[in-house]
Amino acid sequence: MxxxxxxxxxxxxxxxxxxxxxxxxxxxxxxxxxxxxxxxxxxxxxxxxxxxxxxxxxxxxxxxxxxxxxxWPAYAVRFPEISRIIHTGxxxxxxxxxxxxxxxxxxxxxxxxxxxxxxxxxxxxxxxxxxxxxxxxxxxxxxxxxPNLALGYQKFLALELELSTPHSLSDPIIMDATVSQDDGYRFLYTLPFSPTRLLIYDTYYSDQQAFSVEKLKDRILDYSNHHGWKVASILREEQGVLPIILAGxxxxxxxxxxxxxxxxxxxxxxxxxxxxxxxxxxxxxxxxxxxxxxxxxxxxxxxxxxxxxxxxxxxxxQSYFRLLNRMLFQAGEPLARYKILERFYKFDTGLIQRFYAAKLKPLDRLRIVFGKPPVPLLAAIRCFSETRTLRRWEK
Ligand SMILES: Cc1cc2nc3c(=O)[nH]c(=O)nc-3n(C[C@H](O)[C@H](O)[C@H](O)COP(=O)(O)OP(=O)(O)OC[C@H]3O[C@@H](n4cnc5c(N)ncnc54)[C@H](O)[C@@H]3O)c2cc1C
The missing domain is CATH 3.50.50.60 (FAD/NAD(P)-binding domain)
Structure with a gap:
């Protein structure tokens, strides 16, 4: 017993x-x-x-x-229209x-x-x-x-690389969206761990969970070559698919x-x-x-x-964040989704910090959606209903 x-x-x-x-x-x-x-x-x-x-x-x-x-004391973001260092640890x-x-x-x-x-x-x-x-x-x-949460996905593959020569990055690049767009919003995310060691993620905000490991590996190595970072060895690999809540x-x-x-x-x-x-x-x-x-x-x-x-x-x-997610996934053309993030990174550091801490003030919320939206207006309006997205998801 x-x-x-x-x-x-x-x-x-x-x-x-x-x-x-x-x-x-x-x-x-x-x-x-x-x-x-x-x-x-x-x-x-x-x-x-x-x-x-x-x-x-x-x-x-x-x-x-x-x-x-x-x-690190700061991080960088890179988009076709802006590159910026943000002084947040x-x-x-x-x-x-x-x-x-x-x-x-x-x-x-x-x-x-x-x-x-x-x-x-x-x-x-x-x-x-x-x-x-x-x-x-x-x-x-x-x-x-x-079944009660309608999701989009953030999926990624990462390679930890040992380089044969130093890379000269001092801070992480948490979004580099100057790369070709594919399968939704695509960006590279790079963490410099030592003068010759980088962890590089190829990341997608996508409607689909599946991805090809080999394709993403090749893309990371291409990105590395493009920056003149000579890879001596691949030390480790990481991958994941994270849920992004659209409605619930x-x-x-x-x-x-x-x-x-x-x-x-x-x-x-x-x-x-x-x-x-x-x-x-x-x-x-x-x-x-x-x-x-x-x-x-x-x-x-x-x-x-x-x-x-x-x-x-x-x-x-977080209802406001779910609305932004619906705009990102449903209102924007998949290959133009990066424009929403590009516009976001033009805001001041305080607003960006409050966004990531999920502590936006009422004025921040207005500022983010105010002005010329980077998505078609009608499509943006259609995103307002959470119930509509959930019903579509249930089907
Ligand atoms: C590669 C990757 C990178 C990420 N990066 C970040 C980041 O930078 N910052 C951030 O905040 N979030 C990040 N996330 C998102 C999220 O924070 C992580 O997924 C986090 O690990 C989730 O924590 P959790 O405890 O819910 O689940 P997990 O960390 O996945 O833990 C679940 C644990 O339960 C164990 N388990 C499962 N079934 C059983 C069982 N039957 N019996 C016993 N044990 C079991 C599993 O082995 C696992 O260890 C990342 C996710 C991934 C996949």
Whole structure:
């Protein structure tokens, strides 16, 4: 007979959101009996997570410091009509360093190389048949599809390159849209990690999830050659498809989320609607759960209530971002989508910072849509209805 083991908190999925919550809970409550269970051998998968300093609170920025592998004081954007340096701090966390730091701090609170096959609000079952119980179970198993969210996609392939001569870039180029446009809005995103090391992403805001790995690899190598960056070796590859929310029915989505264990990260649709990035939301959820546990022991129901309230608040304030996404994906000709971003990057640094932090002021919202829109007016007006997009998606 299998004897069930008991914990205070179980977190399923040791990716970005699950491992961050576990790490901070253990930091604040060292005696907590917590288990973080990850299917792979290492936490975090194969990612490089970046963020703007202005996305985070000073406290979040401070406690994240041990995870950061590189930071830059500014970043660049390049479009056919403008090139610009934006003086906002930018930083990167690699999943490999993320694993090393968090695994060391959490010690035997982590169980890796272990797949969870059943998850409820009170217990989980591992694929070797073991059962673990806890009053609080959190599901952080990453992206799942929901019929109640209409999506576009940000898809990309990245190569980490060692060059035979220095490249001379000092700051990241987070969007270089001077390249040929194809399959939606295309840009190259380049992170300089050392004088001879670059991580280059070929990225597409596309209606389709599929892409050809070989084609994107060739394009990155062409881009590198074009800039005179001589590739000595390809060190690593990363790829992903991120959801971009065009429209949704939050009430129905909340019903989906109302049973089983409460979900965080991409599984709980907790990410920036236009970039698909989830690090800032993961930190806010981490703080929310950590602070709540100080007042009363976390249970699945308490966590679900807190997460659901947070999501509803975010959802309301993000309706404007979903509208912009619909304009990007539905009003603009796919190969002219870059013009929307080009126009956006002509705004002042403060507005750009507030956009990425999803904290636009009412005046910012007006300024972004005011003036001559870079998409046909009639098509832009058709995008106003979220319900229309959702109905089309359901069909
Ligand atoms: C290549 C890439 C780069 C990205 N860059 C950024 C960025 O720069 N900034 C940013 O904010 N966001 C970025 N994102 C978007 C998003 O933040 C990440 O996808 C992030 O990792 C999502 O976190 P998560 O915890 O929801 O899911 P994940 O990090 O995917 O974690 C889910 C974890 O659950 C585990 N798991 C799944 N099923 C089981 C199971 N049955 N049992 C046990 N474990 C299981 C998985 O192995 C995985 O480790 C990027 C995404 C990708 C793909």
């Amino acid at each position: 299998t004897v069930a083991k008991n914990f205070d908190i179980i977190i399923v999925g040791g990716g970005l959101s699950g491992a961050l919550v576990a790490w901070r809970l253990k930091y604040h409550y060292p005696n907590l009996s917590l288990k973080l269970i990850e299917r792979d051998k290492r936490l975090g998968g194969n990612h490089t997570w970046c963020f703007f300093d202005t996305d985070l609170t000073p406290n979040q920025r401070h406690y994240l410091t041990p995870l950061i592998i590189k930071q 930018y930083a990167a966390i690699s999943s490999s360093h993320f694993h090393d730091v968090i695994a060391k701090d959490l010690g035997d609170a982590i169980l890796t190389d272990t797949k969870v096959i059943e998850v409820t609000g009170q217990s989980i079952k591992l694929d070797d048949g073991r059962i673990f119980n806890a009053p609080c179970v959190i599901d952080a198993r990453g992206a799942t599809l929901s 029915d939050l009430k129905k989505f909340e019903v989906e989320q109302s049973s089983g264990a409460p979900k965080i990260g991409l599984a709980g649709a907790l990410f920036h609607p236009t970039t698909g990035y989830s690090l800032p939301d993961a930190l806010r959820i981490t703080d929310l759960l950590t602070q709540a546990h100080h007042k009363e022991n976390l249970t699945s129901e308490l966590a679900r209530t807190l997460i659901s309230r947070y999501r509803q608040r975010s959802w309301r304030s």
